[in-house]
Amino acid sequence: MKSVGINGYGTIGKRVADAVAAQEDMKIVGVTKRTPDFESKMAVQKGYPLYISVPEREELFEEVGIKVTGTVDDLYDEVDIMVDCTPEGIGAKNKEIYKKQGLKGIFQGGEKHDQIGQSFNSFANFKDAIGADYVRVVSCNTTGLCRTLTPIRDLCGIKKVRAVMVRRGADPGQVKKGPINSIVPNPPTVPSHHGPDVQTVLHGLNITTMALLVPTTLMHQHNLMVELENPVDVEDIIETLEKTPRVTLVEAGKGLGSTAEIMEYARDLGRPRSDLFEIAVWKESLNVVDGELYYMQAVHQESDVVPENVDAIRAMLELEDDPAKSIEKTNKAMGIVG
Amino acid sequence: MKSVGINGYGTIGKRVADAVAAQEDMKIVGVTKRTPDFESKMAVQKGYPLYISVPEREELFEEVGIKVTGTVDDLYDEVDIMVDCTPEGIGAKNKEIYKKQGLKGIFQGGEKHDQIGQSFNSFANFKDAIGADYVRVVSCNTTGLCRTLTPIRDLCGIKKVRAVMVRRGADPGQVKKGPINSIVPNPPTVPSHHGPDVQTVLHGLNITTMALLVPTTLMHQHNLMVELENPVDVEDIIETLEKTPRVTLVEAGKGLGSTAEIMEYARDLGRPRSDLFEIAVWKESLNVVDGELYYMQAVHQESDVVPENVDAIRAMLELEDDPAKSIEKTNKAMGIVG
Numbered sequence: 001m002k003s004v005g006i007n008g009y010g011t012i013g014k015r016v017a018d019a020v021a022a023q024e025d026m027k028i029v030g031v032t033k034r035t036p037d038f039e040s041k042m043a044v045q046k047g048y049p050l051y052i053s054v055p056e057r058e059e060l061f062e063e064v065g066i067k068v069t070g071t072v073d074d075l076y077d078e079v080d081i082m083v084d085c086t087p088e089g090i091g092a093k094n095k096e097i098y099k100k101q102g103l104k105g106i107f108q109g110g111e112k113h114d115q116i117g118q119s120f121n122s123f124a125n126f127k128d129a130i131g132a133d134y135v136r137v138v139s140c141n142t143t144g145l146c147r148t149l150t151p152i153r154d155l156c157g158i159k160k161v162r163a164v165m166v167r168r169g170a171d172p173g174q175v176k177k178g179p180i181n182s183i184v185p186n187p188p189t190v191p192s193h194h195g196p197d198v199q200t201v202l203h204g205l206n207i208t209t210m211a212l213l214v215p216t217t218l219m220h221q222h223n224l225m226v227e228l229e230n231p232v233d234v235e236d237i238i239e240t241l242e243k244t245p246r247v248t249l250v251e252a253g254k255g256l257g258s259t260a261e262i263m264e265y266a267r268d269l270g271r272p273r274s275d276l277f278e279i280a281v282w283k284e285s286l287n288v289v290d291g292e293l294y295y296m297q298a299v300h301q302e303s304d305v306v307p308e309n310v311d312a313i314r315a316m317l318e319l320e321d322d323p324a325k326s327i328e329k330t331n332k333a334m335g336i337v338g
Numbered sequence: 339m340k341s342v343g344i345n346g347y348g349t350i351g352k353r354v355a356d357a358v359a360a361q362e363d364m365k366i367v368g369v370t371k372r373t374p375d376f377e378s379k380m381a382v383q384k385g386y387p388l389y390i391s392v393p394e395r396e397e398l399f400e401e402v403g404i405k406v407t408g409t410v411d412d413l414y415d416e417v418d419i420m421v422d423c424t425p426e427g428i429g430a431k432n433k434e435i436y437k438k439q440g441l442k443g444i445f446q447g448g449e450k451h452d453q454i455g456q457s458f459n460s461f462a463n464f465k466d467a468i469g470a471d472y473v474r475v476v477s478c479n480t481t482g483l484c485r486t487l488t489p490i491r492d493l494c495g496i497k498k499v500r501a502v503m504v505r506r507g508a509d510p511g512q513v514k515k516g517p518i519n520s521i522v523p524n525p526p527t528v529p530s531h532h533g534p535d536v537q538t539v540l541h542g543l544n545i546t547t548m549a550l551l552v553p554t555t556l557m558h559q560h561n562l563m564v565e566l567e568n569p570v571d572v573e574d575i576i577e578t579l580e581k582t583p584r585v586t587l588v589e590a591g592k593g594l595g596s597t598a599e600i601m602e603y604a605r606d607l608g609r610p611r612s613d614l615f616e617i618a619v620w621k622e623s624l625n626v627v628d629g630e631l632y633y634m635q636a637v638h639q640e641s642d643v644v645p646e647n648v649d650a651i652r653a654m655l656e657l658e659d660d661p662a663k664s665i666e667k668t669n670k671a672m673g674i675v676g
Contacts (some may be wrong), residue, residue: 023515046388063370063374077640162500164548164561165623166504166550166552167522168520178600179596181503181553181555181556181598181638182554182555182556182596182597182598182599183506183552183556183557183559183593183596183597185559185590185596185620185623185634186595188623188634189625190623190625190633191625191627191632191634192633207676208627208630208632210561210563210623210632210634212504212561214504214521214552214558215519215521215552215553215554216517216519217519217553218519219520220519221521221523221550223550225500225546225563250535252523252526255525257523257526258517258521258523258644259522260517260519260520261520265634282523282526284525284526284527285523285526285527285548287527287528288528289546294528294546294548296526296528296531296548298521313367329652
């Protein structure tokens with residue numbers, strides 16, 4: 001039973017904590033927070049030992065009666081691996097600390113690939129991470145692209161991918177971000193960074209991306225145009241995606257015609273926090289015309305990378321060397337059936 | 339001075355009325371309404387003779403003190419051409435009435451091309467409409483595509499266009515439409531109808547489109563990927579678009595990084611209703627990679643087709659046979675400098 005620490009118990013951190021706690025071969029020995037907010041309180045209620053990341057702030061936690069187990073320095077001694085879920089840019093700085101402590105570390109997609117040195121997606125390059133010390137799980141958007149492009153590439157080869165990513169403006173709880181009533185090219189330059197990010201795990205893939213923000217909080221939406229190397233029927237693509245774990249086909253004709261309806265479905269599934277870990281692909285959108293595959297998919301930005309974090313732990317701590325087996329273990333423990 | 343009637347004084351109709359009234363070679367002799375709402379009242383205040391489209395409803399107008407000049411049947415006798423701006427699907431039925439009356443008619447993009455028989459865009463196929471009896475001005479999205487694709491095709495040839503259209507969910511005044519917090523593939527099938535619609539005016543263009551709705555009211559946003567026939571520098575494209583009428587280059591770096599900021603700019607321009615008749619192309623987005631041009635543009639869905647309606651009148655009534663001259667006349671009268 002390996003010991004995992006979560007540095008930064010926020011949007012991703014709290015989800016990874018629950019996912020790790022659900023596994024049979026790893027456990028949570030501590031999570032860190034810098035603010036004594038509702039998340040800190042709930043971490044303690046769930047039984048996760050709480051360590052504060054800024055020692056001088058211990059008083060703030062005491063004042064509101066939140067029990068602190070120690071500081072982040074104490075946590076370093078307890079863990080086999082730290083999953084760093086701190087805000088963008090902090091992870092790269094923390095890497096230096098982990099190095100000094102002789103600790104393995106997993107980072108999130110907000111960090112730069114070059115600063116961490118290696119990126120990860122369970123489907124694209126699990127084996128590269130076996131025994132590795134520092135690995136970055138690619139962002140929610142990149143994870144979404146890898147989930148569906150990897151099986152398609154394996155099925156029939158890919159000449160070129162063009163993707164337009166319509167991104168949610170903010171997460172549901174982020175009340176200070178926009179836009180409210182606007183479409184924002186983000187970045188306004190083309191191509192966006194998502195293509196090169198996919199290439200950090202799907203090496204050599206020819207992919208160009210454009211990205212924008214829109215006023216919604218629920219999911220990202222991707223529009224894909226994939227020139228294929230070998231001719232294939234749309235039925236072959238459907239069959240392949242249907243048997244791909246963490247990908248679920250949804251039908252507009254059955255009431256799942258939008259990101260809002262898909263998240264309503266996730267609520268009905270009864271998952272923790274009403275998350276949808278799977279990438280939802282609209283079945284109706286799948287079409288092959290002149291050797292080019294078109295499809296649309298939706299990505300739950302708060303949760304799709306969570307099972308990938310669990311797989312990364314397993315690869316780095318050499319708990320499993322077969323990606324399919326790790327994916328199966330993670331999914332089973334998390335209740336992912338898609 | 340030719341006499342123009344507007345059948346349906348709503349979102350498009352009221353704008354076409356003002357644009358026609360501003361021209362030197364045509365005038366508004368009447369507009370029709372079926373409901374005695376604020377738009378009816380304002381039409382009378384502006385001096386447009388008001389005709390009611392449902393004679394039995396005359397009492398409703400009398401009750402609220404709105405002066406009615408007659409019914410739509412009376413208007414038929416007054417006009418050289420009718421611009422039909424009635425809701426989607428009604429125009430095709432009205433065409434039969436205009437035919438019986440021996441009247442020319444212009445229809446909007448909501449009507450089906452096959453039912454009207456001929457479609458129109460000032461840049462793509464003005465000359466086809468010279469002397470024509472029935473012409474459909476293509477939709478706001480299609481007009482936006484034609485405005486920028488026509489000069490690019492003329493400059494360097496186009497092998498294939500892929501476009502993803504991120505459409506506003508509703509117009510600013512449409513309080514009953516959604517979505518509020520969702521991204522809606524619309525249609526969920528690929529390709530969307532926009533490609534074939536472009537082909538009704540840009541004959542033979544190889545174009546595939548995908549479309550969705552997002553929760554915003556201000557503008558549509560288009561993401562274009564254009565495989566070019568002949569090599570060209572991005573500077574050549576910029577120069578071409580800069581000299582294309584009704585296209586304006588905007589820069590995110592100068593505070594115009596979103597549809598909201600572009601419409602704020604339109605408000606500062608002092609145009610009627612704060613409309614932006616031009617297609618706004620983000621300068622930073624223009625890029626040529628491996629013979630493929632990428633760009634992003636924004637389309638003011640309520641107004642971009644308005645100058646096209648004026649040009650269509652001029653072509654059909656043979657007031658002008660040179661598209662460039664008609665465009666120049668229309669633009670000058672409407673204050674379009676982009």
